[in-house]
Amino acid sequence: MPPPRTRGTALRHRLAELRGPDVPAKALDARALAALAANPGCARRAILDGAGVNKAALASALGSPSAFGQSQFALTRGNAFEAKVKADGGAELLRLVHEKLDRTAEPPAEARVPDLTATGPQGRTARTALELREAAAHPGAWTLLDHPMLALDVAGSPAFLEPDAVVVHPDGSWTVVEIKSFPLLDGSADPAKVGAAARQAAVYVLALEELAARVDPSPRVRHRILLVCPRDFSNLPAASAVDIRKQRAVTARQLTRLTRIEDIAETLPEGTCFSPELPADELTAAVESVPATYAPECLSACELAFHCRGRSRETGAVTSLGRPVRAELGGLTTVEDVLAAARGEAGDPGDPAVAALRRAAALRAEALEAACR
Amino acid sequence: MSLISTLARLEAVSTGRAQPAATVRHRHLSDRPLVFVPLITAGEAGAPLGALVGTDRDAPRLLVVPQPRDRDLRFAFLAELADVVLPYVDAYAEVVEAAERTETDPETGKRVKVEVDLCADAPQLIVPSRAGIELVRLLGRSMRFRRTAEQDPEAPYPAPPRVPLLGRWLTHFGERARVPGSSLLLAMTDVLGRHWATGQSTLEDQHLGALLAWIDPPEGLTGAEAALRAELERDAQGQLTCPPAGPATDPAFDNKLLAPAIERYDRARTALAAAEDGLEADDRLGALTAAEREIRDLVLSRTLPTWEKVWQGLDLLRELPVGAHVEERWTRDRWSFTGHRDRVLAGEPPQPRRDDAVTAANKLATREREQARLEAQEALDDPLVMAGRRLSGEAFAGEVTDVVMAYSEGKRPSPRPLVTVRTDDRPHLGERTKVYRSLGGKPQSAEFVGAEEDGASVVLRILDKMGRGKEPEPGSVPEKGDRVCFTLFEHEQRGGAKLPDPEETPWTHGGPPGEATLEAADPVTAEDVL
DSSP states (O other), X not given: OOOOOOHXXXXXXXXXXXXXXXXXOOOOOHHHHHHHHHOTTOHHHXXXXXXXXXXXXHHHXXXXXXXXXXXXXXXXXXXXXXXXXXXXXHHHHHHHHHHHHOTTSOOOSSEEOOOOXXXXXXXXXXXXXXXXXXXXXXXXXXXXXXXXXXXXXXTTEEEEEOOSEEEEOTTSOEEEEEEOOSOBBTTBOOHHHHHHHHHHHHHHHHXXXXXXXXXXXXXXXXXXXXXXXXBTTSSOEEEEEEEOHHHHHHHHHHHHHSOOHHHHHHHSOTTOOOOTTSOHHHHHHHHHTSOOOOOGGGGGTOTTHHHHHXXXXXXXXXXXXXXXXXXXXXXXXXXXXXXXXXXXXXXXTTSHHHHHHHHHHHXXXXXXXXXXX | OOHHHHHHHHXXXXXTSOEXXXXXXXXXXXXXXXXXEEEEOTTSSSOEEEEEEESXXXXXXXXXXXXXXXXXXXXXHXXXXXXXXXXXXXXHHHOEEEEEEEEEOTTTOOEEEEEEXXXXXXXXXXXXXXXXXXXXXXXXXXXXXXXXXXXXXXXXXXXXXTXXXXXXXXXXXXXXXXXXXXXXXXXXXXXXXXXXXXXXXXXXXXXXXXXXXXXXXXXXXXXXXXXXHHHXXXXXXXXXXXXXXXXXXXXXXXXXXXXXXXXXXXXXXXXXXXOOSHHHHHHHHHHHHHHHHHHHHHHHHHHHHHHHHHHHXXXXXXXXXXXXXXXXXXXXXXXXXXXXXXXXXXXXOOOOSSXXXXXXXXXXXXXXXXXXXXXXHHHHHOHHHHHHHXXXXXXXXXEEEEEEOOBOOSSSOOBOOXXXXXXXXXXXXXXXXXXXXXXXXXXXXXXXXXXXXXXXXXXXXXXSSSOSSXXXXXXXXXXXXXXEEEESSOSSOOOOOOOOOGGGOXXXXXXXXXXOOOOOOOOOOTXXXX
């Protein structure tokens, strides 16, 4: 007889069933993190990311392939830049950490760069945790963890994260390093891209803090991360310390508010599966069984956005025109409802949203008529 | 977004076609704009891959960088671009008219009128999307500090002669584009989005193909269908049939078509360099030319559809009647253009990397002032924009129901007639709130006296523009039965407090900037990408 399952293994088992037999779980990558920030209330995204479903493959199987892709030029350039930053045992990277974040410490003449290879995400996470503990046993030394793996509890299931690097300072504190290939031009970079990098780093910081809490004595996880970018038009690294306290607080709050994946999983019909191998109509039914909250922001963050957008438009939801539109219209949620209310065919004239709508429609008609004359 | 434009979007959804968001054209369009459709290499800081550029719709000039990582090829591209852009700019710099400007006399400190040249017209650059404007800025920044062999014989990798000048002009265009209402450099998606409301979100309106599909859908398709096709339709090779307007390319294009073509080009180049005799070299030169031709064709195939769309957009915009204040704003663009022309002619150094405190504060003040001016002028020019202001209580229109003559108290009584206006609008009027109406193009001001009991009529006291006499000049006071429209916002913008000269910058703001020094060029490294 098999041993009785604990809650954790039961959930893991359930999520594996949702993913489909023999489909490996996908780690929570930068895009999934961005989607988490852009639309924390979407149950569909939550369960798919929580179960580690490959949403790009799913979107293609549904017949609405995502438009995301990475150019090999960008990939080559990104990798080349990262390799350059980390070259020579990370000497340049550590120099930047020392200069930007920890000037009072001993300059990093030499650093420990432990090997983190292991099999599977669980293995790599364990290995990373081991090396971080090990680093605590070497006070006064710099340690560079190249592509460590961290686990973070997202809505009740572990998500695996892979920061570009984590540095252990001589005082034992930890710093997250993000390496990006957008340029730092005359000391400033594209704020949207820096913001995205900061949100991403905030998630890594949270994962590290969870890990640090289990180490005795707990090391400090620094709330200023190091963002490394190419300087101006060259390939030389330039770095800037980015304070991510705000992003960290926002993400932490969102994570605690997430509907628990367990609860979403319980509402699904028995036998639901998101394997891209399934026929399209079965998959569509499976995906439709979880409610989505589509907004145009999803287009830049979620692989499934075109599918959800199609559905949203079919039902005539006003949110497909943008969240601010929805906010203006009060209780009216579909295009036909709004237009009928504006034409005076439906709606309660005492409702301020309806009254404003009718005034707007009258003013608009008057202006267009005036222009035609 | 006001409720009126939201309503327009919803109507677009239900009718399947974009709806007007303006009844007149609010931006100046040149008779001879220079259209620039650039592409860049993914992952690099704006390394150009190619561009279509020109003023003739039927004869665009194709510029291509067959290997974007090669500095010489990039310089060749920029030099060619300079050969197109600079003669176009120069043609406008040469034709001037006399104009007056008030300047402070350095000796007496008085404001005096001086006669100066003002360029009779100015160049206009049009790019497909907002990202194109950012690229123009970036190209400007990358070029303006370069040194040519003539300026600095020691410079490693000297730039071709006219490239730094092109950088200064592109910087100026990019900087001007940040001023609201300016038209020296326009992004087609922005201008179209200003004049039409589509049935999709503003985020999706950034896609030029989808935006045009809503405004002018092909026969037999609704805007939504045509837009979806523009966004997603791919051909048998997996390529988008409507390529992105750039400057970024579609990753599928990069990976499937461009990367193999560039690799073939690299191989042909290496082979040519290794050729041992003339005959072999001839053969291999042929192969290299063929490889380059292939990349040119690829770049053309991705830029030509966008080129056509930009011109289609220009056609659509030209059908709209021009707004009354557009010409005035374009004159400001001409002043800006003339000012930069004079700075270049006077041999001033390129725009600095960072502005000093006074310049930065001035720029910010200008943008704020122009934003307010633009909002006021658009409302006055366009009843649809005014409708939005009326809805938000910033303006009201109605019929004059009563005029009572009254006079100011004082030695010389002046006319201060009381006008009752019946309106359905609900303006936010407080005691003695100033309101303005346009009288022959000039603002006439009035103040709010009170509302009638039913709340549908307001009583205003007219304050000015009635002449010097005891009786108001004919036509200067509205009469019973007139339709009038008053605004709560001012029609003309006053300049803010004057800032000190840069030499007088207080220490709190970094102190005087000191001698203007020629900023050093960016250090050149072997791995530069732009």
